[in-house]
Amino acid sequence: MSQLLHDVVSELSKLPGIGRRTAMRLAIHMLRMEPDSVRDMTHSIDRFRHEIKYCTCCNNLSDDTICPICKNDERDHSTICVVEQVADLLSIENTRQYRGLYHVLGGVISPMQGISPSDLKIDLLINRVAQQEVKEVILAIPTSIEGETTLFYLMNRLRQFPDLKITAIARGIGFGDELEYVDELTITHALLNRRELE
């Protein structure tokens, strides 16, 4: 095989979810793209990896020291939604329903993987709540053993602010989910938190 093809396939195969076959298909596809388009793509990857910053306020990915969400005066600065990772923030932004700020933890507490509270941006969150006029913290943490641990840890730390409202996103059956395939824990949650219809 051509060494150039071999190299590009090896490199692309290192990405998650991309095996040798997909890498080959991507490489062959690139041959049909304009050389300048391919250069634009690789340039955007290099710039992203080397120039991206983390917002010093909320730990979101950002081009500057402060991200566009934290900078935006039209957003509700008294509400902070805590998420595990940037992808979660983007999913919530896509709904266009939330107008408050965010806080990206950068992971969840996991003794198994050696991730302790000090590895996450938890102190930064506590400082934000202490220094700014925050009325509500919404915990949008994943439902896993690690997620629950993180949730309880955060609740304990946040309880020092007596006037702060601490909420968690609702658990239940997802839109379009079939009960048959939903796990027992979720069904239990959904039953316990049932609401009366008017």
Next chain:
Amino acid sequence: MSQLLHDVVSELSKLPGIGRRTAMRLAIHMLRMEPDSVRDMTHSIDRFRHEIKYCTCCNNLSDDTICPICKNDERDHSTICVVEQVADLLSIENTRQYRGLYHVLGGVISPMQGISPSDLKIDLLINRVAQQEVKEVILAIPTSIEGETTLFYLMNRLRQFPDLKITAIARGIGFGDELEYVDELTITHALLNRRELE
């Protein structure tokens, strides 16, 4: 959203089979990679796109004017296997069963997509057979309407060489395929070409 993240997601989404969600996942993954590893990847893509050549003999992807397969004296230069694309050549090479040469057409004849015989490397193949001592041409063309058209066109062109053996790869039930899910045309082929067991 960060402009740098936005740009990399837009660029990656242009690749086949990569939607915005996958592009986002890949971008986030790259943040966990060493900056140098990311640079190695983009560098290999750029080099591949800008430096790759096509073998002037068989039209395979190549680092040089002539590809390693055509250069290899230990291979059987009297047999040429004709394939639609480089990926097909690589699939056959992976079996390690074939020791002849190849010829990559670069597509199949498709009036619907405006691909005529002159758009493919067919004249190059005819010249090879005319000038070199080729004993057999194996047609490993896909089984589709376009594939069949190409097959018949090639057979007509190759018939000018009276001593040339022209063969096509066997059609039949694939290894591990369940008859229940195999299409009628393949089953018909497999029945017509049944062989006596010894």
